Amino acid sequence: MTRRQVRKVRSNHFDLIVAGAGIAGITSAAAAAGRGLRVALVSTGPGSFVLGAGCVEVQNMDRGMPSLDEAMGFFRNLTELAGCGFRGGLGEVRYIPTILGSFQTVSLAPFYMWSGEPEAAAQVAVVGIKGLSSFDSNFVAERLVYHAGLLGRGSTYVAREIELSIAEGTVAGTLQFGNRFDRDARFRAELCDALRPIAAKASLIILPGILGLKSGQEEIEGLEKELGCLLCELPTLPPSVPGMRLFNRLEARLRRAGVEFFTGFPIQKLQIENARCKGVLLDTPARPLRLSSESLILATGPFSGRLLGNHSFGVNGDLRPVDATGALIAENLYAAGAILRSSSSARGGNAMAILTGYAAGMLAAGAGVQYAQG
Amino acid sequence: MEKTQVVIIGGGATGAGILWDLSLRGIPAILLEQRDLANGATGRCHGLLHSGGRYVVKDAHAAQECVAENKIIKHIAPHCVHDTGGLFVQCRQDDPAFFEQWYESCIKIGLPSDRLSADEALGMEPNLPTDILGAFTCPDAHVDVFQLTLSNIESAVARGAQFKTYCEVKAIDIAGGKVKGVRYRDTLTGDEGYIGCEMVINAAGGWAEKVAELAGVEVPLRCDKGTLLILNHRLSSRVINRCRKPGDADILVPAGPVCILGTSSITVPGPEGLTVSQEEIQHLIDLGTELVPALANARVLRIFSGVRPLYVPKSASGAGGREISRGFALLDHEALNNVKGFISIVGGKLTTYRMMAQATVNLVAEKLGVNVPCTTHEVLLRQAHDEAALRKAHKLLPLPVVEKADKRLGPNLAKIVSAIEARPELAEVICECELVTRAELEYVLGTETSLPAKTIADIGRRTRLGFGPCQGTFCGYKAMLAGFQTHRWNAAEASAQFERYLDERWKGQSSINQGKQVEQLYLSHDLFGVAYNFHDKKAGEEGA
Numbered sequence: 001m002t003r004r005q006v007r008k009v010r011s012n013h014f015d016l017i018v019a020g021a022g023i024a025g026i027t028s029a030a031a032a033a034g035r036g037l038r039v040a041l042v043s044t045g046p047g048s049f050v051l052g053a054g055c056v057e058v059q060n061m062d063r064g065m066p067s068l069d070e071a072m073g074f075f076r077n078l079t080e081l082a083g084c085g086f087r088g089g090l091g092e093v094r095y096i097p098t099i100l101g102s103f104q105t106v107s108l109a110p111f112y113m114w115s116g117e118p119e120a121a122a123q124v125a126v127v128g129i130k131g132l133s134s135f136d137s138n139f140v141a142e143r144l145v146y147h148a149g150l151l152g153r154g155s156t157y158v159a160r161e162i163e164l165s166i167a168e169g170t171v172a173g174t175l176q177f178g179n180r181f182d183r184d185a186r187f188r189a190e191l192c193d194a195l196r197p198i199a200a201k202a203s204l205i206i207l208p209g210i211l212g213l214k215s216g217q218e219e220i221e222g223l224e225k226e227l228g229c230l231l232c233e234l235p236t237l238p239p240s241v242p243g244m245r246l247f248n249r250l251e252a253r254l255r256r257a258g259v260e261f262f263t264g265f266p267i268q269k270l271q272i273e274n275a276r277c278k279g280v281l282l283d284t285p286a287r288p289l290r291l292s293s294e295s296l297i298l299a300t301g302p303f304s305g306r307l308l309g310n311h312s313f314g315v316n317g318d319l320r321p322v323d324a325t326g327a328l329i330a331e332n333l334y335a336a337g338a339i340l341r342s343s344s345s346a347r348g349g350n351a352m353a354i355l356t357g358y359a360a361g362m363l364a365a366g367a368g369v370q371y372a373q374g
Numbered sequence: 375m376e377k378t379q380v381v382i383i384g385g386g387a388t389g390a391g392i393l394w395d396l397s398l399r400g401i402p403a404i405l406l407e408q409r410d411l412a413n414g415a416t417g418r419c420h421g422l423l424h425s426g427g428r429y430v431v432k433d434a435h436a437a438q439e440c441v442a443e444n445k446i447i448k449h450i451a452p453h454c455v456h457d458t459g460g461l462f463v464q465c466r467q468d469d470p471a472f473f474e475q476w477y478e479s480c481i482k483i484g485l486p487s488d489r490l491s492a493d494e495a496l497g498m499e500p501n502l503p504t505d506i507l508g509a510f511t512c513p514d515a516h517v518d519v520f521q522l523t524l525s526n527i528e529s530a531v532a533r534g535a536q537f538k539t540y541c542e543v544k545a546i547d548i549a550g551g552k553v554k555g556v557r558y559r560d561t562l563t564g565d566e567g568y569i570g571c572e573m574v575i576n577a578a579g580g581w582a583e584k585v586a587e588l589a590g591v592e593v594p595l596r597c598d599k600g601t602l603l604i605l606n607h608r609l610s611s612r613v614i615n616r617c618r619k620p621g622d623a624d625i626l627v628p629a630g631p632v633c634i635l636g637t638s639s640i641t642v643p644g645p646e647g648l649t650v651s652q653e654e655i656q657h658l659i660d661l662g663t664e665l666v667p668a669l670a671n672a673r674v675l676r677i678f679s680g681v682r683p684l685y686v687p688k689s690a691s692g693a694g695g696r697e698i699s700r701g702f703a704l705l706d707h708e709a710l711n712n713v714k715g716f717i718s719i720v721g722g723k724l725t726t727y728r729m730m731a732q733a734t735v736n737l738v739a740e741k742l743g744v745n746v747p748c749t750t751h752e753v754l755l756r757q758a759h760d761e762a763a764l765r766k767a768h769k770l771l772p773l774p775v776v777e778k779a780d781k782r783l784g785p786n787l788a789k790i791v792s793a794i795e796a797r798p799e800l801a802e803v804i805c806e807c808e809l810v811t812r813a814e815l816e817y818v819l820g821t822e823t824s825l826p827a828k829t830i831a832d833i834g835r836r837t838r839l840g841f842g843p844c845q846g847t848f849c850g851y852k853a854m855l856a857g858f859q860t861h862r863w864n865a866a867e868a869s870a871q872f873e874r875y876l877d878e879r880w881k882g883q884s885s886i887n888q889g890k891q892v893e894q895l896y897l898s899h900d901l902f903g904v905a906y907n908f909h910d911k912k913a914g915e916e917g918a
Binding site: 048051052100102104131133134136138139142143237238303349 | 799802804812848851852855858859864865866869872892893897900901902904905906
């Protein structure tokens, strides 16, 4: 038997089940798999990735939190290996444009957004695409001029529009362009040709996120090199192509590292007996699929408290959920990401997701990582 | 200086009805509204076209008015009415003596009603509790309050009347005991203006007391807050009433793709700054669940409150909100306070708006010596739609889009059709919940319509954009861009518009503390909150 066939007949018992495929779930699965655990990642879909681009903000965070540096380093390395490397670091702050023509403060961002910082005397072209109605380059450019002025930056923004061929019988959409960027060399050439005259007069091009759902550093930096101009992609209204790309690249990386994915099925129930979590029941067609494991990380987002029986809960110093009396709900159960987030502190969500995801993954793998909240 | 004969203050259903009635009798008039049309109590009610059943036991006179107006509105404004019919449900826990009293009262005033067995009622409305004792039918219906108000204005404008939105009246000019004009301020531009006139009609609803003060007269009002919940499904096909003495949360109205449950009844100091407590919401849901158990699992899209401006003559000021008559009062301040040319129309309810307008304009006509009778009970509010345009629309747009657009636009559908023919990209559906095309969006933002939208929320009141489950998260952004692209707003204005719009939308959802709509709200926060720094600006305001 080849290795692939061996994997197919492996049991439904894992060292670790990670529930949720947002940034927290992905990070914890990667951390645990890196420590040699056999990991299952169960999710309904690509989590919050479809909404944005995964930018990380650490302002307003307690920089002294244990393991923060370590977690960020791990995440940067993970994204680098996945081919969508993050730039920046804990000590950095950059101003990255948004589709509202404002700037968002960011400490780490994927390489295809990191160049969006307004620089003195930079000539920036904001490029719209004819027919793509949810992105307006004139609006974005006009607002960026205003906001760059507020920041005291000397960069200038001009609006440009390009025309791209559209598949017959369809309307222009970021998903369509993203798909064709991946599959169709002629489309990539067409895009490059359309951008070339603009690139000749600009040092940075800001464009709506369309540069592929699966593409990596090679393809996007290749385009930058051909144009001789930096690119910054903005996530549009959901679904966000850059966010989906990030997810696809990370998923591919995790699969290579041995993580097994069970995607598309919500968790019906956590099976908790005698203060141990035995596994999960997945709501698969016809009958529930039961996966069992030695430990479990819940990274199911801010609205998934019901999985723990709807009573309010917090976590103890090693990210294990406790009930109202402070008793562990299950000794082998961890929580990470936005499920921990208090409703009023939405900021720093991705940074907390990376930190708690990394810590939970390491703790589940028995590594002596330190994590204490607040 | 602008001049007209009559100035109406207040752009709710009543003011709009008065403008239309005046225009039919050939009396020049200008209506001033401090915000947008149908923004006050008109736009914050159930949208129930009462059959009269609600009031039949307690107030036979008000019920009779409803019986008559219900028929008339269905006749003159079929495009605004969804004639669902209604039921008065006999719940096991309620007083059986009231059921019989209710039915007999209906017969007495000629309100058509049939008696249904429990099985028959459940066959018609399977979401009712299985242990009901029976039900009565009635001709209740849902009326689109925005359409109704806008249609009155649009028809009046076609006959030469004028209106100004976002114009707040700052002063009523009175000299020698006689009205001379009004001074107003455009709240969007800050410009001030003066309109010379012979008469001023105060139809300001919850704000009527304040407006009367400008003329130096007292109009005692009780502001009675009613809170309503919008649920994401139609849980019934008909209007469901609980057959008992009117109380909280005993009416469920199916309204297009959603349904509306209400109301509460709480006396508040004024029509502004209304808040809703968690207890109030839970109270409504608990009571609503007694009437329609499926409601317990429905998704609450939005919570809103309006005030019933109840007229309280000094002799009756001890009564509670539900005890005060739903009848209206027409106050001739010439007779009452020696202010010639000033009239207030207060109290009443949406269903009788036309009757209130008729009574008001009868008095106005008498004072101005105009001898033309009222015809608003027979003249249709909208011309028939253009069959040729409808046929073309079917070729250009998907069927459900055409149906919605036809209902909203009527004869103006032709304008959308020709716009799409000229620019096919206008067929794009911008609001996917309410199926609003870019063509319709550009139409209400443009100069061709007599009811131009000035804000993103105005677009909603004209097209229902943003009224569905996403609450404007996606379509609100696109609507902002459309305003920018059509040069209605520059980029800074568009951005400010969108921020205000989101703030307003978020407020209506912020008191929802559970379920899918909270996720929707957080999505909206996470998408746009960062860009607008909402989290910094509004920290501390957010609920759990």
